[in-house]
Amino acid sequence: MSDVALRMEHIYKKFRKGEIYNSLRDFLPAMTGKMFQGQELNATDKREFWALQDISFEVKRGESLGIIGRNGAGKSTALKILSRIMKPTKGRMIVNGRLSALIEVTAGFHPDLTGMENIFLHGTILGMNKREIQSKLDQIIAFSGLDEFIDTPVKRYSSGMFARLGFSVAAHVNADVLVVDEVLSVGDYVFQQRCMERIRSVIQAGTTVLFVSHNLKSVTEICQRAILLEHGKIVTIDSTDAVIREYLSAGDSPINPGEKKQVNISKVTVRDRVGEQSTFESGQKAWVDVEVTALEAVEKMAVVIWFKDETQYLIFHTSTERLGFAPFSLQPGGIYRCTFELDLNIAHGTFHLVTQVYRYDIQKSYDRRDPAATIFIGSTTAVGGAVNCFPRLIESETVAASTESCKV
Amino acid sequence: MKDELRELYKYRELLYMITYRDIKVRYKQSIMGFLWAILMPILIVMSGIVVRYAYAVVAHAPLKTGDIASVAIKAVPWAFIVSSIRFSCNSLTGNRELVTKIYFPKEIFPMAAVLACLFDFFVAYAALVVFLFFIKVGVTIYLLWIPVLLATMILLCVGIGTIVSAVSLFFRDVKYIVEVFLTYGIFFTPVFYDVRMFGDRGKWLLLNPVAPLLEGLSDCIVRHESPDLHWYLYSLIFSLITFFSGFVLFKDLEPAFAESI
Numbered sequence: 001m002s003d004v005a006l007r008m009e010h011i012y013k014k015f016r017k018g019e020i021y022n023s024l025r026d027f028l029p030a031m032t033g034k035m036f037q038g039q040e041l042n043a044t045d046k047r048e049f050w051a052l053q054d055i056s057f058e059v060k061r062g063e064s065l066g067i068i069g070r071n072g073a074g075k076s077t078a079l080k081i082l083s084r085i086m087k088p089t090k091g092r093m094i095v096n097g098r099l100s101a102l103i104e105v106t107a108g109f110h111p112d113l114t115g116m117e118n119i120f121l122h123g124t125i126l127g128m129n130k131r132e133i134q135s136k137l138d139q140i141i142a143f144s145g146l147d148e149f150i151d152t153p154v155k156r157y158s159s160g161m162f163a164r165l166g167f168s169v170a171a172h173v174n175a176d177v178l179v180v181d182e183v184l185s186v187g188d189y190v191f192q193q194r195c196m197e198r199i200r201s202v203i204q205a206g207t208t209v210l211f212v213s214h215n216l217k218s219v220t221e222i223c224q225r226a227i228l229l230e231h232g233k234i235v236t237i238d239s240t241d242a243v244i245r246e247y248l249s250a251g252d253s254p255i256n257p258g259e260k261k262q263v264n265i266s267k268v269t270v271r272d273r274v275g276e277q278s279t280f281e282s283g284q285k286a287w288v289d290v291e292v293t294a295l296e297a298v299e300k301m302a303v304v305i306w307f308k309d310e311t312q313y314l315i316f317h318t319s320t321e322r323l324g325f326a327p328f329s330l331q332p333g334g335i336y337r338c339t340f341e342l343d344l345n346i347a348h349g350t351f352h353l354v355t356q357v358y359r360y361d362i363q364k365s366y367d368r369r370d371p372a373a374t375i376f377i378g379s380t381t382a383v384g385g386a387v388n389c390f391p392r393l394i395e396s397e398t399v400a401a402s403t404e405s406c407k408v
Numbered sequence: 409m410k411d412e413l414r415e416l417y418k419y420r421e422l423l424y425m426i427t428y429r430d431i432k433v434r435y436k437q438s439i440m441g442f443l444w445a446i447l448m449p450i451l452i453v454m455s456g457i458v459v460r461y462a463y464a465v466v467a468h469a470p471l472k473t474g475d476i477a478s479v480a481i482k483a484v485p486w487a488f489i490v491s492s493i494r495f496s497c498n499s500l501t502g503n504r505e506l507v508t509k510i511y512f513p514k515e516i517f518p519m520a521a522v523l524a525c526l527f528d529f530f531v532a533y534a535a536l537v538v539f540l541f542f543i544k545v546g547v548t549i550y551l552l553w554i555p556v557l558l559a560t561m562i563l564l565c566v567g568i569g570t571i572v573s574a575v576s577l578f579f580r581d582v583k584y585i586v587e588v589f590l591t592y593g594i595f596f597t598p599v600f601y602d603v604r605m606f607g608d609r610g611k612w613l614l615l616n617p618v619a620p621l622l623e624g625l626s627d628c629i630v631r632h633e634s635p636d637l638h639w640y641l642y643s644l645i646f647s648l649i650t651f652f653s654g655f656v657l658f659k660d661l662e663p664a665f666a667e668s669i
Contacts, residue, residue, distance in 0.1 A: 015667065022668075023581040080666065084511040087663035107509040112433045124425040125510055 004096060005061045005177050005208035006082070011091035013052040013077055013232075051077045052232045055091070059177075064209040066223035066240055068216065068247055074232040075212045079103060079181050082210065097176025100126060104181075105166030111155035115146055115165055118154050122169045136172045143194070144168035164191055171198050178202060181212045196221065216244050217311035241310070248312065248370065261367060262298050263330065267291035268355050268372035280344050282379035282388045288340040290355055294330035298366060302327050303338055304356040308371075309349060315386045316346075321360055347388045348379035409652075412659050416513050423516045423523070430495075430524035445528035446535055448491065452483035452599065459600040473543045478630050480539060482599045482622040484532050485558075489565055489618060490590045492525035496569030497586050500577045501669065507577075508666045515658050518569035522562065540629070550628035553635060557624045560640075560647050564617060567650030570658045577669055578661070598623055614639050617646040 021027035052074045059065045067075050080086040081093065083101040108122035119140055123133040133140075141147055144165045146157075154162060180199065199222060203209050211222050219226060219240060226243035228235040236246050269276050269289045280286055290303050302321035309315055320338055321327060328336050352371035359366070379388060416423075435441030456479035457471075464471040496518035500507055503517055576582035594600070598619050603610040614620050614636075620643040624635030 022579060024579045024585070025581050027579060085508065085666045101510070104505065104509040107505040110429055110433060112436055113429065117429075117432070121425050121429055124422045125506065125512065127419075127512070129421050 003061045004094070005059050005063070006096065006099075006210070007058045007094045008055050008078075008082075009092040009094075011052055011055040011078075011081060011088045011093060012050060013074075013081060013086065014048050014089040015051050016048050050232050052081070052088070055232075055234055057227060057234065057237055059208055059210065061096075061176075061208055062203075062206045063225065064203050064211060064223045066219040066226035066243070067210065067212045067229060068214075068219060068226055068243065069229035072231075073229040075229055076103075076181060077232075078229070079179050079210070079212060083179055095177060098127070098174070099177040099179065100170070100173040100175030101179040102167070102170045102181065103179065105170045106162055107166075109154055109162065109166065112153055114153050115144075115150040115157070118165065119150075119169055122166065123173075126170060126173050128173055132174070140168045140172050143171070143198070145191075160188060160191075167191075167195060171195070171202070175207060177208045177210065179210045179212075182214065216247075217313055220244065220311050244312070260295075262296040263292055263294045263301065263357050263366045265290065265355055265357060265367045265369050265372070266293040266335070268353070268369060270353060270373045270375060278374065279376045279378065282344060282346060282348060282377050282381070282383075283390065284344050286342045286344050286375075288342065288353065288355075290338050290340075292330070292336040292357055292367075294332055294334045294336075297329075297331050298359075299329040300327040300359050300361060301329070301336075301357050301366065302360060303336075304358045305340060306354050307346070308352045308354060309386055310351075313386070315351070319358065327360070344375075344377060345388050345390075346377050347383045347385050348377050349386075351375050351377065409656065409659070412513070412655075416515065419513055419516060422512060423520055426516055426520035427523040427527075430520055431527050434524070434528075442531060445531040449484045449487040449532040449536075452487055452594075453480045456480070456483055456600045463601075474545075474630050477540060477543055477545055478602065478626045479600060480536055481625050481629050484529065484536050485561060485622060485625060486594065486597065486599045486618075487532065488525055488529035489561065490593070491528065492522040492565045493568050493572060493586065494590060495525055496521035496565075497572040497576050497583050499569075500573045500665065501580075501583075504669055507669050514662055514665060515570055515655065518573040518658075519566055521573075522565045522569050525565075526562065545630055546632070548628075548632045550632055550634060553624060553628040557621050557628075557635070557640075560644050561618075561621050563651045564621075564643070564647035567647060567652075567654040570654040571650070574658045574661045574665075577665060593618075602626070614642075617643045617650075619643075 021030060055074075055078060057065075067078065069075050077086065079101065081088050082095070083099060083103070106122075108125035109118050110121060113121060119137065120130070120133055123140075124130070128136075141150055144161075144167075146161055146165055146168075149157065149161065154165065157165070178199075196218060199209065199211075203222070209222065211219060213219050223240045225237065226240040227237050228243045228247050236243050238246075267289070268291075271277055271287050271289070272280065272284065277286070288305060290305070292301070292303065302319050302325075304317070304319035304321075306317040307315050318340070323340075325338075330336060351374070353373040353375065354368065354370045355372040356368040357366040358364070381388070381390065383389070383391065434444060457476055460475050460479055461471050464475075499517035499521040500514065507514060507517075572582060572586050576586070596613070597616055598613060599622065603613050603619060603623055606613060614623070620636065620639035624640055627633050627635045
């Protein structure tokens with residue numbers, strides 16, 4: 001077998017926008033009209049659009065690839081073509097080995113059947129045979145954590161339990177290529193963690209994974225490479241970090257599309273005691289200067305700043321208004337300046353500063369810079385996570401197991 | 409087509425599971441499930457008896473038990489044909505989630521619908537056997553025709569089922585048209601009457617591919633004779649053509665299912 005797990009070559013997919021004839025009552029008159037009078041079919045069914053255009057990429061065996069993009073960018077269509085639910089209008093596709101999709105993990109469930117029966121039903125739908133399911137049954141039930149409800153009809157399950165069972169079955173299909181589409185939004189935090197664990201272990205076992213999610217954090221965690229899709233075309237294929245940066249900067253430009261900018265964030269600087277700086281030590285002080293220039297007269301504005309970590313996770317957020325400063329108003333050409341003093345009690349890592357001009361009472365943003373600056377935090381104490389709590393180990397003790405307690 | 413049949417074979421366990429699901433769900437309340445299986449056959453048999461009684465009155469002849477047996481023998485398969493076409497017609501649109509979300513050969517749905525109805529058919533036929541035992545129709549070598557006739561009937565039902573399920577996915581009013589045909593089909597099919605009652609003109613009725621099969625069942629069970637071989641072959645060929653052309657049509661339309669449903 002070659003080392004290519006999956007390849008798409010110039011895939012195109014066309015959809016019809018307008019309503020097509022979905023009853024004979026409409027279709028037959030239209031057809032006869034066309035045949036006898038040479039009359040054209042209704043103009044609406046000529047309106048087509050390309051959901052995917054010239055999509056070509058290749059995924060190597062054992063690699064994990066993320067697909068990101070806005071709603072309607074064509075992510076799900078691409079996955080549906082991959083999993084053979086839809087046929088491409090043009091193009092060629094190769095999948096080496098068995099492909100399994102974690103898409104809508106509960107689609108195969110029947111509400112009147114019990115959890116156990118549904119495991120078998122859904123497992124078979126996903127392409128497992130009875131023996132395979134039997135051998136994994138304990139694992140599946142344990143993973144779902146639904147041991148005591150397994151003989152209850154699933155219609156009595158909560159939606160979370162429903163999804164958990166679905167994911168558990170789907171995640172135990174032995175596949176060479178696993179397609180994951182936005183399924184991690186189900187279940188509680190603990191279960192989501194377990195799903196991520198599962199996907200990671202599947203990757204470690206050598207499975208190729210295609211991962212679609214709006215949760216950029218999990219995309220960075222899982223995928224080495226990513227594709228950015230926009231309006232059905234590939235914009236970038238690169239390392240996940242680079243693609244996410246591109247995705248976010250592309251989305252940045254117009255806050256209120258079609259509207260003229262009324263104010264402009266003209267300058268943002270991050271500095272330490274000496275001057276402009278991008279590398280800080282954890283716990284160090286930093287100052288953020290923001291300058292706002294008005295192009296039109298605007299009232300009651302505030303400056304908002306926040307920090308995001310590399311995975312776009314918001315870790316800190318404040319504003320002039322929150323700090324008790326009155327909103328400011330500007331005449332055309334007027335300038336507003338402010339400085340925030342911050343204690344960078346952040347753990348080591350890369351963080352993005354975002355600035356925004358915002359009016360709280362009507363909840364309107366006038367301008368945003370995302371990111372306005374990127375800072376790197378170094379730390380002498382080895383801590384992980386987002387914040388630095390400056391830990392110190394003040395006591396440490398080892399107690400040998402006593403023979404008595406062992407008897408219990 | 410060979411590849412497609414091979415893939416269908418690969419998914420045979422799924423066919424079994426979907427059939428099992430359909431039966432299981434219907435028989436969840438076992439009493440209701442059993443009643444459901446015999447309700448339609450019983451109603452058809454009873455209306456058949458009323459019609460037969462009317463013939464007997466008009467002809468000034470007594471109503472024979474053989475006539476009642478013949479009506480019952482033909483009514484139960486007719487109920488199977490009607491319900492399997494009805495269920496398979498809705499089998500794709502009723503499994504929308506699975507059609508749009510997961511890949512597998514979708515002809516499994518109409519096939520499973522027919523098989524689930526076949527289960528009902530066997531339940532009803534078991535009841536029928538008890539009845540036939542009481543009226544003493546007797547056991548003969550001709551009963552060996554039954555599996556042959558049934559297999560042909562299943563082939564025909566699967567063929568029609570795959571066609572109507574696929575077409576009704578694209579045209580939502582097809583199921584109403586099918587329903588009308590199923591309702592009035594009984595008047596054009598020898599269930600309440602026998603084709604031989606029509607003498608020479610009976611052959612026009614036998615053009616209905618179901619007719620030779622039902623008449624054949626009645627021939628081999630009640631009259632202890634072989635079915636008319638020519639007309640049986642006609643039905644068989646018709647069923648094979650329906651089955652294969654239905655399969656090809658279905659496979660042809662299948663790639664468009666997910667976006668059209």
